[in-house]
Amino acid sequence: MSARPRGGRAVLPAFRTGAFYAAVFAALGVHLPFWPLWLEDRGLSAAQIGIYSALAVAAKVAVGLAAPALADRFEARRAMLAGAGLFGAAAFAAHLLAAEAAALVALSVAAAATFSAMMPVGEALGAAAARDFGFDYARVRAVGSAGFLAASLLMGAAVAQAGPGAALWAIVACLLAAAALGRTHPGGGRARALGRPDFGQMRRLFSDGRFALFLLAIGMAQGAHGVIYAFGSLHWRALGLDEGRIGALWAFGVAAEIALMALAGRALVRRLGAAGAIALSGAAGAVRWAAMAFDPVGAALWALQGLHALTFAAGHLGAIAFVSAAAPERLAGAAQGALGALASGALMAAATALAAEIYGWAGGGVYWIPALMSAAGAAAALRLGRVWRGERIMD
Numbered sequence: 001m002s003a004r005p006r007g008g009r010a011v012l013p014a015f016r017t018g019a020f021y022a023a024v025f026a027a028l029g030v031h032l033p034f035w036p037l038w039l040e041d042r043g044l045s046a047a048q049i050g051i052y053s054a055l056a057v058a059a060k061v062a063v064g065l066a067a068p069a070l071a072d073r074f075e076a077r078r079a080m081l082a083g084a085g086l087f088g089a090a091a092f093a094a095h096l097l098a099a100e101a102a103a104l105v106a107l108s109v110a111a112a113a114t115f116s117a118m119m120p121v122g123e124a125l126g127a128a129a130a131r132d133f134g135f136d137y138a139r140v141r142a143v144g145s146a147g148f149l150a151a152s153l154l155m156g157a158a159v160a161q162a163g164p165g166a167a168l169w170a171i172v173a174c175l176l177a178a179a180a181l182g183r184t185h186p187g188g189g190r191a192r193a194l195g196r197p198d199f200g201q202m203r204r205l206f207s208d209g210r211f212a213l214f215l216l217a218i219g220m221a222q223g224a225h226g227v228i229y230a231f232g233s234l235h236w237r238a239l240g241l242d243e244g245r246i247g248a249l250w251a252f253g254v255a256a257e258i259a260l261m262a263l264a265g266r267a268l269v270r271r272l273g274a275a276g277a278i279a280l281s282g283a284a285g286a287v288r289w290a291a292m293a294f295d296p297v298g299a300a301l302w303a304l305q306g307l308h309a310l311t312f313a314a315g316h317l318g319a320i321a322f323v324s325a326a327a328p329e330r331l332a333g334a335a336q337g338a339l340g341a342l343a344s345g346a347l348m349a350a351a352t353a354l355a356a357e358i359y360g361w362a363g364g365g366v367y368w369i370p371a372l373m374s375a376a377g378a379a380a381a382l383r384l385g386r387v388w389r390g391e392r393i394m395d
Helices: 007-041 046-073 077-097 101-133 137-162 165-183 199-207 209-223 226-238 243-292 299-306 308-326 329-387
Strands: none
Touching: 007 046, 007 077, 007 101, 007 137, 007 165, 007 226, 007 243, 046 077, 046 101, 046 199, 046 226, 046 329, 077 101, 077 165, 101 137, 101 165, 101 308, 101 329, 137 165, 137 243, 137 308, 199 209, 199 329, 209 243, 209 308, 209 329, 226 243, 226 329, 243 299, 243 308, 243 329, 299 308, 308 329
């Protein structure tokens, strides 16, 4: 194996990887907090939006598992990023032609599934680029979170002035940029040298008990976020918060995420290990979501949003570290797809669907769902730390 290029030779690949992350996460920074408001302004009820959110996450399970596996199988990770970005941009633009609630829901599900095709493949290529060119993955990944933060802040102000309609075109523009950057992603250059995997190898990886325990741990911890993604903005609006403050709250959580990734991400994973970082995210989630059930609106709400650094970022870095250590590089896309689809996707869909059923009478009480999920994720991660010691699961 050739030596890793470092120093100045790593700057351009790190910049290009960060630019891709910034584009796709800027699209998410508009979609997650403001798309439910866009749908509400088009006439969908809170119950319909909850159903849409559950259907969208369920669709992500199938797409998020199949798309990365196909990208690995046919050595087409870059092409998958470009195609998914173009499809998503077209699907969001098509919302302007839909008048009926059913059509809006169907299009929103298709558009949201775009992210489940792009994210696992993008993470596989981001981790590969960091290994190949010797830059710090956590710091470059923080650029994506910065894109989310900037989009949330700017779109919060734009929605306050022009209404949620501004969100649609911002998402389209960001997805087009992500498609162009994904087509030439620096992490995809060695795909053919790794050997083409087959679906039997993928099944062997997914059926390993240690990998299944990992999926349960991170799936519970990360899937718990589905409730705030679906109902956070709507519930805050019901509590009297305006769109500008809602956008700022989302951005503040991501600012905390950026700070952890940029300043302490590598050290945290080195200190705690992959399983320990996931356990930390689950424990922090149990505290965060239980407190959210009491409808805080003042300083406590900002502090709880700051816990996003642990509930999301610590778990994400632990997951990337686990996949990098446990899964062979030729299966990295499929492993990331299983993480997003079978773990976070399926469990997030279940949490969101349950929250949609009870939100009408429970209000903020729906946050007890993610609190229990996070506690279960922490327990599974502690078990993972006892049965997996950093070894490669399969060659």
